[in-house]
Amino acid sequence: MHVWVRVVIVLALFLTLGGLFVHAEVTEEKWSPYPDAADLSAEYDSYVGQRVMVFGTVTAISEDRIEIKAESDGTTVPLGVTGASTAAEPGGVVQVYGTLEPEQTIAAERVEVINSSRWVEFYKYGASAVGALGFLLLFFRHWRIDRDTWTLEARDG
Amino acid sequence: MADLLTHLLVPYILLTIASGGVGWLDQRWIVVGMGGAAIPDLVKVEIVVHEETVEALLGIPFTYKPLSTLGGVLLLSGIIAVAFERRHWRRVFGLVTFGGLTSLLLDGMRVYADGRASAWLYPFTSWRPPTPSLYVSSDPTVLVVALFAAGTVAVIDRRIQAGN
Numbered sequence: 409m410h411v412w413v414r415v416v417i418v419l420a421l422f423l424t425l426g427g428l429f430v431h432a433e434v435t436e437e438k439w440s441p442y443p444d445a446a447d448l449s450a451e452y453d454s455y456v457g458q459r460v461m462v463f464g465t466v467t468a469i470s471e472d473r474i475e476i477k478a479e480s481d482g483t484t485v486p487l488g489v490t491g492a493s494t495a496a497e498p499g500g501v502v503q504v505y506g507t508l509e510p511e512q513t514i515a516a517e518r519v520e521v522i523n524s525s526r527w528v529e530f531y532k533y534g535a536s537a538v539g540a541l542g543f544l545l546l547f548f549r550h551w552r553i554d555r556d557t558w559t560l561e562a563r564d565g
Numbered sequence: 566m567a568d569l570l571t572h573l574l575v576p577y578i579l580l581t582i583a584s585g586g587v588g589w590l591d592q593r594w595i596v597v598g599m600g601g602a603a604i605p606d607l608v609k610v611e612i613v614v615h616e617e618t619v620e621a622l623l624g625i626p627f628t629y630k631p632l633s634t635l636g637g638v639l640l641l642s643g644i645i646a647v648a649f650e651r652r653h654w655r656r657v658f659g660l661v662t663f664g665g666l667t668s669l670l671l672d673g674m675r676v677y678a679d680g681r682a683s684a685w686l687y688p689f690t691s692w693r694p695p696t697p698s699l700y701v702s703s704d705p706t707v708l709v710v711a712l713f714a715a716g717t718v719a720v721i722d723r724r725i726q727a728g729n
Contacts, residue, residue: 414647421647425631425640428688432634433626438691439684461679482617505678518678521701528703532568535708536606539570543599550593560649562593 601664638665
């Protein structure tokens with residue numbers, strides 16, 4: 409197999425993937441039924457009364473209200489969540505499902521903890537780093553790159 | 566999503582069990598299948614290069630989300646397969662796709678507040694499969710269970726190998 413045939417195939421597949429990266433964003437509403445933080449920031453009032461599901465970082469917790477900061481595409485929206493309690497601490501991440509009410513408030517039906525505190529994020533990245541390193545070591549114990557053909561070859565033939 | 570280590574361990578467990586009945590499925594092929602499990606995690610490239618940065622550079626809407634979907638897994642499995650010798654393409658594609666699917670399925674079983682996983686069958690259908698809400702991704706129990714199962718499978722596999 410000529411190297412250029414493989415290059416053409418890889419380029420075609422990458423271009424298709426790039427196409428999906430654009431297509432998925434253009435047609436976003438078809439794949440995720442809820443407004444994201446950018447939508448809420450742009451035209452909050454048009455979503456009032458609708459069901460929403462947002463991810464947000466907890467900023468403060470009071471007796472009857474959880475303050476969160478939802479983020480998407482670089483836009484941040486502060487929201488107050490009522491009608492639910494959470495085990496998350498400030499700095500943790502929660503998922504909120506409920507009805508959007510006026511004045512930056514969600515009447516929650518369900519609040520799920522994604523990260524109970526900001527430290528949990530480090531645990532996940534730590535475990536993932538161990539996984540990545542272990543995988544690379546394991547992979548290149550069995551496979552090597554043949555510099556003549558630029559293919560991956562089994563080490564033991 | 567579950568962490569990368571958990572994602573890698575799931576196809577290791579399943580493929581090692583399957584290797585008992587499939588002669589060619591040895592360690593080096595199992596490792597290839599494990600690689601596929603990392604594909605949906607590539608969506609985290611967002612941490613390195615933000616989507617907004619790409620959008621600003623190219624001037625078009627852009628999201629990495631397809632990496633964590635069936636479409637992304639199939640395309641990257643193709644790209645990875647082509648990196649191998651021609652005679653291995655079919656096998657590599659199958660194994661890598663399998664690994665990617667295990668990650669998508671595992672992630673599709675985590676908790677979503679509205680009871681529905683993301684549309685990970687993109688771009689084939691916008692249907693959001695119901696999730697059994699088995700776990701949240703930050704729960705270390707998931708990794709502990711995966712590590713325990715992988716360890717058990719590895720020990721049994723070694724015994725069988727030694728017995729042959």
